[in-house]
Amino acid sequence: MATHQHGAAASDWVTEATSMTSATLDTYLNDHLYQGGRRYHSYREGRYALPNDEIEQHREEVMHILVMDILDNNLFLAPMSEPPTKIMDLATGVGLWAVEMGDRFPDATILGVDLSPIQPTSVPPNVSFQIDDVEDTWVHDTDYDFIHMRESSAYMKSTPTVVENSFAHLRPGGWLELQEFHWEAIAEDGTISPTNAVNAYLEAMYEYGRLEGREINIVPKMGELMRKAGFVNVQCRTFQVPYGKWPREERQKRRGAYMVATCQILIPACNSLLSTMGMPEEQVDAMFAGIGEMLHDHTVRCHNTYYVWSGQKPERAAGV
Template structure:
């Protein structure tokens, strides 16, 4: 689908700088200075302090799972799976909401969960296994063995998407499918009413600049088709779905999405992934909180019909490989 799913306009530039593009290679990382390396190390350290088994994180995980499933009209994947699958990998599984559901839907399949932190679910089906591993290093999975790899909301934990995609290509069997789901950290509006001084474009642009400065890509969806092509995947496609921010939508389906997304935003303090980004870049909490509060006021009091997008990127390893 087009990167603009409706007639609205984005807050900031449609082509923010990324660390994955150079004149020599479209997927080679830019040279990194010591400041960038240190900033990203601090950012990842803050991320690892967020334990998936905490009550807040569990509620966030369940709210996120409800939202994605609702957007997909009750389905667990955007891609069409065969009636029987043998092996599934859920990368960055968190507390395992998606993995448990896909395991119950496909009891014949072996579902492997990989995350930075150990997670133990008492109600997990017997065909689900959990492994602690660093997704940014070689995966503990046999080559040519997987029917499906599922990655959801993992942009802030990925150091190099080309590396992740190369691992995915190696571990999928020929014809196996990859699905990456992300909510883009970009605000859009239906009416083109954003001004350059509005808090929403200001916050978004600052996030883009800080991400580029430390080499963290919080918006991989824009570049995933290119990276997938470089990695050797085929049939890459993207599906974008609107997530209204606020209570402006009168459409029943969009109103349901807005309610679920509001629940998720409130559980994350309206901060989502940005708090770690701003703090590790040198912002103090009062300054960051003031910006977030102004952004909230723009949404709740500004009269602007704001929305974000959930993007589902799907592809497969070529099926005719020998």
């Protein structure tokens, strides 16, 4: 059974969303939901499926290191003609991307938005964080130069709504960038079957999403969503990231090691979702064990795909 317990004292970095009273904000800063030995967000309880505790925060740190490695230490790939000056980071998590953007662009203002108050208190002066739900009605300005979201679409109830909200809150000429893993395991050399342990697990997660009324397998379709919302100059870059340390090339071997580390934290956190849809615990455990074997079998040479989608709001409205 889920229980609420009090956490740390309220931090001084959080700005208050217009729709929240200060008393309500105080409650969510001091209260968390605990279930199965893991800690979850309290504001909009259940909206985000993963925990927000120290274990999950460590996974986000590993993921950030991995993504920075994949992108050759670039925080974004959108081909902006000038440095952005007003930036929003959706589902910012522990805020690592926002903080690094603040360091690299000291003349910009960066706002990180998340359901959980888990961001650091010591940040650059141009960085702030806000507790809010990016799937709700936005109360933000409509003149952002750049809006960014990483690894969150699979957990959204309506990614198209988030894309549409982003479009509405960008200035003409502003950019949106979505950085996401497509977790499907692929091996061109035939060392795995399409129904391998990772993909079987993903199919179960996709079914969970369908039962919840949302689409988890959405990453390859992001460009379609962006164009439908009105974005132009939609671009996509993809990167192969190995599952495991099987590559000979040192950089890919390193990335594979980071991928194993994040999977070993992420998958157990998702197991409760499969139990929610009625899958027997023994079956869930067997699937997890199968993935563990696959990740450490160097004869299985497979990878997933990291997508970076970017699109621009037109400089002028259509017909103007």
